[in-house]
Amino acid sequence: MKKPLKEVSRGKTKQVYSTEDPTQVILEFSDRITAGDGKKRDELPNKGVLNCGISTKLLQLLEQTDIPTHYIETIGKDKMLVRKLEMLPLEVVLRNIATGSLIKRLQMIKEKTVLKRPIVEFFLKNDEYHDPFLSEEYIALLEIATPEEIEEMIRLAKKANDVLLPFFKKIGIDLVDFKLEFGGDTAGILRIGDEINPDSMRLWDTATGRILDKDRYRKDLGQVIEHYIEVYERVTGKKFEG
Numbered sequence: 001m002k003k004p005l006k007e008v009s010r011g012k013t014k015q016v017y018s019t020e021d022p023t024q025v026i027l028e029f030s031d032r033i034t035a036g037d038g039k040k041r042d043e044l045p046n047k048g049v050l051n052c053g054i055s056t057k058l059l060q061l062l063e064q065t066d067i068p069t070h071y072i073e074t075i076g077k078d079k080m081l082v083r084k085l086e087m088l089p090l091e092v093v094l095r096n097i098a099t100g101s102l103i104k105r106l107q108m109i110k111e112k113t114v115l116k117r118p119i120v121e122f123f124l125k126n127d128e129y130h131d132p133f134l135s136e137e138y139i140a141l142l143e144i145a146t147p148e149e150i151e152e153m154i155r156l157a158k159k160a161n162d163v164l165l166p167f168f169k170k171i172g173i174d175l176v177d178f179k180l181e182f183g184g185d186t187a188g189i190l191r192i193g194d195e196i197n198p199d200s201m202r203l204w205d206t207a208t209g210r211i212l213d214k215d216r217y218r219k220d221l222g223q224v225i226e227h228y229i230e231v232y233e234r235v236t237g238k239k240f241e242g
């Protein structure tokens with residue numbers, strides 16, 4: 001049994017622990033939820049377990065399609081054994097439908113417009129500077145990633161979308177957009193890291209348009225955890241037992 005040894009870092013919603021194997025770490029999903037660069041924060045009981053379960057299913061789907069991720073094994077209701085990655089300070093966003101920061105930046109695009117083809121955008125992962133949008137040239141200027149790494153992140157984000165979009169469609173959910181984070185493993189292979197769940201994606205119920213993701217928290221729509229439970233049950237096909 002893999003055991004957490006020492007806490008090596010603590011993010012806004014997850015803790016990372018070292019293990020006896022220097023190439024592997026344990027991610028622990030907490031009940032914390034934050035928005036607005038961490039200014040708004042709360043604890044929602046069960047969120048950690050729900051997000052661990054949803055991330056498990058989605059990362060397994062990607063791995064099964066030969067998309068390299070950090071996922072190894074889920075070792076507890078809220079814990080995942082993953083490959084240790086050297087993370088790039090980037091948030092890579094793939095969009096299928098226009099909303100959120102895209103329609104603020106490009107005001108000529110109407111909310112809910114279905115994009116003719118998915119687009120990939122990069123943001124600096126930095127709360128102090130409010131996660132600014134980065135062009136590929138900016139990424140090179142800041143020496144965050146090489147052109148080859150940028151190309152690979154775009155390819156993997158699109159490939160992930162090719163798996164996730166039809167998966168969600170089958171369970172009656174529109175995958176509006178999602179955020180990925182990437183890092184190099186100890187062998188230098190670029191992999192999808194972090195988590196994939198309603199904290200990092202926009203999910204709309206196809207039949208009703210109901211928002212099922214973290215926008216319920218950001219926009220004070222209420223019943224956040226009830227909707228995460230619904231996503232868990234639709235994604236995993238299992239009843240949530242807590």
Ligand code: C5P
Pocket residue numbers: 091093099100101102131177178179199200201202214
């Ligand atoms: O705010 P924006 O429209 O750029 O968000 C695009 C996608 O990235 C959404 O699914 C959002 O949940 C996700 N995101 C995230 N973490 C951030 C910013 C955005 O997971 N810091």
